[in-house]
Amino acid sequence: MIKSAVRFLDQRSGTAPLVRKTLRYLFPDHWSFLLGEVALYAFVVLVGTGIYLTLFFEPSTAKTVYHGVYAPLRGVEMTHAYRSTVDISFKVKAGLLIRQTHHWAANIFVAAIVLHMLRVFFTGAFRKPRDLTYYIGLTMLTVSLLEGYLGYSMVDDLLSGMGLAIGYSVALSVPFVGAEIAQLVWGAPFPGDPQFWSRMYIAHVFLLPILIATLIGLHLFLVAARHHTQFRQRRESEWRLVGVPMFPGQAPRSLGLFFSVCAVLFLLGGLVQINPIWLWGPYEVSNGTNGAQPDWYLGWLIGALRLVPSFDVTIGGYTLVPNPFWGGALFPLAVFGILFLWPALERRFTSDQAFHNLLDRPRDAPVRTALGAALFTFVFMPFLAGASDRVFISLGLSYNWQIWFFRALILAGPPVTYVLTKRVCEELLAGEVVEQRRRRVEASA
Amino acid sequence: MRRWLVSALMLLLGRRGRRLPEPEEERVVPAGARDARAESFFVLLLFVAAVCAAGFIAVYAIGELPHRTQFLGLALGLAFAGLAAACIVAARHLVVTEELEEEYSPPEHLDEQEEVVAIVEQSGSRFTRKRLVKLAAGAAGGTLGAALIAPAVSLGPILDTSAFYETPWRRGRRLVDDAGEPFVASEIVEKLFYTAFPEGAPRNDFGAPVVVVRLQPAELRLPSDRNGWSPGGILAFSKICTHAGCAISLYRTPLFPPASPRPALVCPCHYSTFDPSTGGDVIFGPAGRPLPQLPLYVDTRGHVRAAGNFSGPVGPSWWGVRLKDARP
Numbered sequence: 001m002i003k004s005a006v007r008f009l010d011q012r013s014g015t016a017p018l019v020r021k022t023l024r025y026l027f028p029d030h031w032s033f034l035l036g037e038v039a040l041y042a043f044v045v046l047v048g049t050g051i052y053l054t055l056f057f058e059p060s061t062a063k064t065v066y067h068g069v070y071a072p073l074r075g076v077e078m079t080h081a082y083r084s085t086v087d088i089s090f091k092v093k094a095g096l097l098i099r100q101t102h103h104w105a106a107n108i109f110v111a112a113i114v115l116h117m118l119r120v121f122f123t124g125a126f127r128k129p130r131d132l133t134y135y136i137g138l139t140m141l142t143v144s145l146l147e148g149y150l151g152y153s154m155v156d157d158l159l160s161g162m163g164l165a166i167g168y169s170v171a172l173s174v175p176f177v178g179a180e181i182a183q184l185v186w187g188a189p190f191p192g193d194p195q196f197w198s199r200m201y202i203a204h205v206f207l208l209p210i211l212i213a214t215l216i217g218l219h220l221f222l223v224a225a226r227h228h229t230q231f232r233q234r235r236e237s238e239w240r241l242v243g244v245p246m247f248p249g250q251a252p253r254s255l256g257l258f259f260s261v262c263a264v265l266f267l268l269g270g271l272v273q274i275n276p277i278w279l280w281g282p283y284e285v286s287n288g289t290n291g292a293q294p295d296w297y298l299g300w301l302i303g304a305l306r307l308v309p310s311f312d313v314t315i316g317g318y319t320l321v322p323n324p325f326w327g328g329a330l331f332p333l334a335v336f337g338i339l340f341l342w343p344a345l346e347r348r349f350t351s352d353q354a355f356h357n358l359l360d361r362p363r364d365a366p367v368r369t370a371l372g373a374a375l376f377t378f379v380f381m382p383f384l385a386g387a388s389d390r391v392f393i394s395l396g397l398s399y400n401w402q403i404w405f406f407r408a409l410i411l412a413g414p415p416v417t418y419v420l421t422k423r424v425c426e427e428l429l430a431g432e433v434v435e436q437r438r439r440r441v442e443a444s445a
Numbered sequence: 446m447r448r449w450l451v452s453a454l455m456l457l458l459g460r461r462g463r464r465l466p467e468p469e470e471e472r473v474v475p476a477g478a479r480d481a482r483a484e485s486f487f488v489l490l491l492f493v494a495a496v497c498a499a500g501f502i503a504v505y506a507i508g509e510l511p512h513r514t515q516f517l518g519l520a521l522g523l524a525f526a527g528l529a530a531a532c533i534v535a536a537r538h539l540v541v542t543e544e545l546e547e548e549y550s551p552p553e554h555l556d557e558q559e560e561v562v563a564i565v566e567q568s569g570s571r572f573t574r575k576r577l578v579k580l581a582a583g584a585a586g587g588t589l590g591a592a593l594i595a596p597a598v599s600l601g602p603i604l605d606t607s608a609f610y611e612t613p614w615r616r617g618r619r620l621v622d623d624a625g626e627p628f629v630a631s632e633i634v635e636k637l638f639y640t641a642f643p644e645g646a647p648r649n650d651f652g653a654p655v656v657v658v659r660l661q662p663a664e665l666r667l668p669s670d671r672n673g674w675s676p677g678g679i680l681a682f683s684k685i686c687t688h689a690g691c692a693i694s695l696y697r698t699p700l701f702p703p704a705s706p707r708p709a710l711v712c713p714c715h716y717s718t719f720d721p722s723t724g725g726d727v728i729f730g731p732a733g734r735p736l737p738q739l740p741l742y743v744d745t746r747g748h749v750r751a752a753g754n755f756s757g758p759v760g761p762s763w764w765g766v767r768l769k770d771a772r773p
Contacts, residue, residue, distance in 0.1 A: 026545055094505055096514045097521070129552065162714055165690035169761035179609070179763040183601040189608045190651055190690060190760065193601070227549055239549050248474060248540035256532030263525035270518005286640055286654030286684055288694035290713040305689065305731060306715040312733030312762060322762035323733040324689050355552045389716065399716060400729055 026243030027250045028230035032119045034257055036137075039112035040216065041261040042105045047213075049102040050205065056092050058084040059154060059201035061194045070278050078282035081156040081197060086278050101269025106148045108265065110297040113141050121342070121372050124360040125229045128353070131343040133222040138339055140215045143208055145297055150204040152275065152295060154197070159275075161283025162292055165190060166305070170328030175321050191285060229359045238357050291393050293386070300379050303386030304331040307407055327382075335379055366425035373421040374414035381410040475541050483538030487531050494527030606765065610758055612652030614739060619644040620657065620681065620749045628657065630743040633679055635659045636708075638696035640684060643751070651760035654684035655739050656693055656710060657749070658721050664707075667724045667738075671756070674740040679749060680721050681739040683759040686712035688732035690761040693719070710736065724756070733762060 010016035027033070060080040066073045068083070069090045078086075088095040117137060120126050126134035149167065153160045168190045171182040187193030228243065230236050244250050268274075280289065294302055304327030313321035346368065347353060362369040385406035392399040501520035504510060536542070572578050602608065620628045620641035628641055639657040642648045662678040674680075684693050691714035698708035709728060710719045717732035719725050725736030737755035744750050758766050 024545070026547055093513075094517050097517045100514070101518070162691050165761075166714060169689035172761050172763040175764045179606045179765070180603055182763070183605075183608075184597070184603065185601070187601045191649060199600075225550070235546065240546055241549055242544060242546050244542055245545055249536075249542045252532045252536035252540060256529045256536060259525045259529035259532060263522045263529055265522075266518050266525060267522030268518075270515050270522060284692075285649050285651060286642070286692050288692035288713050290695060292713055302715070308731045310717075310727045310730065310732055318764075319733070319762050319766045320764055322764065322766070323731050324761065327731070328689075357549050389713075403716075403730075 023245065023247040025224065025246045026227070026241055027246065028228045028236075028241065028243040030231060032123075033228065035112055035116035035119055037254060037257055038261055039109055039116055041258045042109035042112055042265065043212065043216065044258070045105045045262060045265050046102060046109060047209065049098045049105065050209070052098045053088065053102060054205050056084060056088045056095060057081070057154075059197045061156070061197050073278060073281070076282065079156045081154060082277070082282045085155045085157070089278060097266070097270050099269075100272075100274050101265050103152070103274045104268040104272070105265050106151060107274075107295060107297070108261075110141070110144050110148060113137070113144060114297070117141060117339075118376075121339075122362045122369055123229070123231075124356065124365055124368065126343050127346070127356040128343075129226050129355055130222070130229070133219055133226070134343060135340065136215050136219045136222070138336065140212055140219065142336060143212055143215070147204060147208040147212065148295055148297060150200050150208070154200050154204060155277055156197075156283055157277040158280040158283045158287055158289055159277075159292055161191075161285075162288060163294055163298075164283075165285075166302075166324070166328070168192075169322075170305075170324045173322040173325035174329060175325065178322075178325075191283075227357070229357055231359050231361070236358060238355070241357070291389050293390065299386035300383040301328055301332060301386075303382030303384065303388075303406070304328070306388070307382055307385050307403060307410060309407070331382070335375070338375060363425040363428040366422045366429070369425050370418045370422035374418040377413040377417040378410065381406055381413050385410075475543060477541040480538045483534055487534045487539060490527050490531035490534060494524045494531065497521070497524035497527055500524075606763065609760070609763065609766070612754060612759055613643040613646030613650070614652070614751045614754050616751060616753045618646070618751045619744075620655065620741075620751070628749040629747050630677060630679060630749050631747055633657060633659050633749070635661070635678075636698050638710075641681065641749075651683075651685045651690065654692065655681045656684045656696075657681045658696060658708065658710070660708065660722055664722050666722055671724055671738065671740070673742070674738060674752065676741055676743045676749075679741055679743075681741055681749075681751075682710065682719070682721065682725050682736045683739070683755055685760045686714065686717050686732060687734050687736060687760070687762060688712065688717045688730070689714055691715075693736070734766075 006016065006019075009019075058080040062080050063077055064080055064083055066076050066078055066083055066086070068074070068087055070086060073086065085099070088099050090096070120134060120137070149163070153164050153167070168182055168186060171185060172178045174181055183189065185192075185196070185199070187195050187199075227241055230241065230243070234242070236242050244253075281287075293299070305324060306327070308323060308326045310323065311326070312319050312323055360368075385403065388399055388402040388406065391397055391402060497520050501517060501524060504513060504516045504520055507513075510516065621644045622628065622639070622641060625644070627644065628639065633639065635658075637658075641655050641657050642653055646653060648654065658680055660675075660678045660680065662675070665675060665678065665680075667674065682693075685691075686693055689712075691712050693710050693712050695711035695713055696708065697711050697718070707720060707722055710721055710725075711717070712730070712732070715731050717730035718728050719732070719736040720728045724738050727733070727735060734757065737757040737759050739755050740752035741749055742752045
């Protein structure tokens with residue numbers, strides 16, 4: 001049976017050598033190498049649940065009056081986009097499960113990418129020959145942020161409408177071309193032309209997923225072409241790879257991880273409520289709600305927008321750079337710019353042009369680890385500041401004082417983190433030297 | 446038909462009969478010990494997954510069921526959890542975990558690199574005027590690229606920001622509430638916060654909604670050119686935050702005086718805070734310019750009407766937004 005299948009395929013495709021090689025492809029064993037896989041499997045769930053949702057969602061801003069099963073919204077005027085999403089939640093059998101699973105999967109997808117990126121950064125896995133893989137991964141992260149934002153914005157509930165207004169304002173704030181960008185994307189001043197919904201929809205369900213899938217393909221191709229990195233444990237060296245073969249060793253592990261991701265996502269989707277849009281109501285330009293929060297992966301941007309003091313660059317009564325540009329555009333551009341430039345900068349400053357198949361432990365590169373930690377602090381402080389209104393609502397701490405506190409932290413935090421992290425790395429390394437010496441002396445005694 | 450069946454049967458039996466005990470072949474994958482308990486557990490987990498998946502179908506099929514979403518998620522999630530557990534049991538106890546070694550692929554292939562370069566360079570050797578060729582190819586590629594991108598301009602208005610200045614407010618236009626009822630000046634009280642729309646105009650634009658509050662006339666410190674804009678202390682401002690376009694939907698009054706001595710309009714998105722008593726100045730938060738104020742008057746029937754357009758452009762700023770006058 002197996003024999004005839006293999007023969008059938010090989011006689012027609014000539015791929016038996018390739019299949020043999022693939023089955024014996026080696027995976028070095030470390031838990032942190034699974035983070036990227038989690039992202040991949042979350043993407044699979046996103047595509048599956050997403051396709052189901054497209055069968056019921058109507059991306060239209062045409063108005064209708066709700067007469068569905070959810071009583072509190074009956075008689076409310078809303079767009080078909082919002083109405084159809086409420087219907088997915090209440091009318092379509094299993095619709096709410098799939099919608100919530102989709103939303104949870106999006107959050108976990110981005111979380112897994114970010115954790116994967118941190119692993120790659122702090123172990124030096126981005127070094128030659130894997131810098132191209134790293135750039136593709138970073139590009140995927142940026143595209144995924146946009147993809148997630150569009151996904152929850154299409155629903156046209158009150159929260160997402162506020163998010164779109166902010167996105168529009170950030171686009172508008174770009175010097176010299178902001179008005180053009182915003183009007184080209186939205187088709188008209190906010191809330192934009194009805195065509196804007198068609199644009200968001202095709203971008204969210206087709207253009208960006210195809211782009212992400214293509215990038216995943218390239219990413220995996222490059223990973224396979226250069227093989228995995230590995231930690232220095234026993235017999236590994238820069239040119240000798242030690243690992244478990246894809247088949248039979250790795251396959252059940254990966255499959256187990258895939259099913260675990262599915263299990264967690266569907267359990268979350270069924271048991272833990274996320275984005276109950278029927279509570280927010282439809283969006284109107286004149287409505288707002290307090291304590292509004294975006295999905296977690298945009299928290300750093302809302303925090304940055306909140307932290308910037310009142311400050312426009314103006315010349316003779318004309319605005320040159322409106323305020324949202326600083327927190328909403330310049331800040332993420334700077335962070336992603338540093339991340340994209342990092343491999344080249346590190347090569348430049350360390351004069352390290354060599355190939356690297358062995359990973360560093362974070363302590364092995366104190367400056368990189370310290371700078372990375374400083375950059376992380378620079379992003380994490382605004383992320384915390386993004387939740388300051390919730391802290392005010394639940395704990396009563398003055399919002400204004402929190403903002404001043406975080407303004408100080410975003411300036412002071414990164415240098416302090418840098419110094420502390422560098423010191424910790426150096427101490428750990430020094431401790432190892434002492435330990436080695438002790439062992440040597442004990443062995444000789 | 447019958448002949449077919451018989452011959453199929455013969456074929457099957459024949460094959461069976463011919464099957465010999467397989468010779469012990471050379472193993473690629475090491476054998477490893479049998480683990481009967483793990484195998485039973487593996488099978489059990491697969492059955493658990495099957496039962497949960499069947500449960501999902503059952504819950505789906507039952508019409509009305511309280512907590513249907515929860516049961517569906519539980520059934521499907523546990524089915525996947527069962528499969529995951531089975532895979533993990535298989536990985537740990539039922540398949541061999543070999544630790545193999547191999548060389549990384551060579552860092553580069555110098556011969557092939559050279560050959561690729563030679564192929565490309567030699568293929569172009571019949572082109573002699575290289576710079577001219579490059580120029581021509583660049584011109585063709587560049588202009589064709591531009592031509593293909595040009596229709597993107599149809600996406601929206603370009604080099605035209607006039608629409609940003611447009612608002613439906615004109616002198617004489619009445620302020621109406623959600624239900625379209627006009628605001629009566631005498632019914633507007635202090636410490637409350639009203640949302641008003643222009644009568645008979647679309648409401649879902651940045652230019653339309655305004656917030657109306659009433660302060661003691663003595664508290665007002667409006668700019669000198671806004672004399673008479675606030676009949677009886679009634680003030681109206683654009684409801685759209687000048688920072689990022691959210692609706693100003695918090696009115697901070699009355700509050701603990703030492704912390705917030707004056708009433709303030711606050712946007713819930715990034716907490717830009719505006720002072721209505723001074724004409725919408727920013728007193729906290731990121732907004733870069735004041736909230737545009739709408740001049741008001743009270744007509745003979747006591748209704749509140751706009752006395753003109755806003756004191757400045759409404760909504761979030763763009764480069765070139767004028768700090769002062771909006772269009773009349």
